[in-house]
Amino acid sequence: MAKKITIRPSDNWRWYFDSKYDCLMLEIANDMVFRSRYPAKILTPDAFHSVSFSVDDATAYYLFYESCSQLNLTEPQKVELVLNAIVAANFIKPQMPKSWYFVQQPMLFTPSFGEVVEAQVQDTGQLVNLFVVEAGISASVCLITEPNVMMAGKHFNMADVVKVMNDRLASKHQRINITAGTHEDDDESVINLFYQVC
Numbered sequence: 769m770a771k772k773i774t775i776r777p778s779d780n781w782r783w784y785f786d787s788k789y790d791c792l793m794l795e796i797a798n799d800m801v802f803r804s805r806y807p808a809k810i811l812t813p814d815a816f817h818s819v820s821f822s823v824d825d826a827t828a829y830y831l832f833y834e835s836c837s838q839l840n841l842t843e844p845q846k847v848e849l850v851l852n853a854i855v856a857a858n859f860i861k862p863q864m865p866k867s868w869y870f871v872q873q874p875m876l877f878t879p880s881f882g883e884v885v886e887a888q889v890q891d892t893g894q895l896v897n898l899f900v901v902e903a904g905i906s907a908s909v910c911l912i913t914e915p916n917v918m919m920a921g922k923h924f925n926m927a928d929v930v931k932v933m934n935d936r937l938a939s940k941h942q943r944i945n946i947t948a949g950t951h952e953d954d955d956e957s958v959i960n961l962f963y964q965v966c
Contacts, residue, residue, distance in 0.1 A: 802851050908932060
């Protein structure tokens with residue numbers, strides 16, 4: 769049985785840029801906001817205008833959330849990844865591919881928007897899950913879905929953006945067992961994602 773979605777999109781939600789925190793915020797309610805993880809320097813000009821959470825954003829939210837069901841993440845981590853994925857899909861500047869982080873695959877694979885894919889880290893051999901937020905013919909913009917990943921001596925966190933040539937990506941052939949995100953206190957934990965505005 770699928771777990772209920774704790775936070776559901778609303779047409780009252782609003783994107784706005786907060787210069788104090790140097791990032792895009794999502795106002796959920798009058799006293800509650802979500803802080804995205806992307807600074808001004810990597811955002812498009814559209815990110816600096818206050819806009820409502822659109823129908824397309826809501827559609828992406830449900831698509832991304834469904835894809836997250838494959839991942840061994842807690843409910844708060846899923847919501848955080850999904851909201852950052854919407855920011856990345858809508859407001860991140862064009863990226864240069866950084867495919868040297870990953871091993872080339874024997875077969876060319878073309879991912880789909882919102883799909884969870886797999887890549888193998890070049891220097892450690894670690895398999896990491898990536899979340900596709902922009903699917904291209906030859907390269908795709910992805911988010912790291914792991915809390916901590918080391919690649920070429922650089923530390924990556926969950927929801928960090930990386931553009932990857934599609935020949936480094938592989939389809940997920942099996943669903944990941946869901947062992948996290950089933951705790952009864954997840955609803956409260958999700959609420960803790962959002963900053964209380966006094």
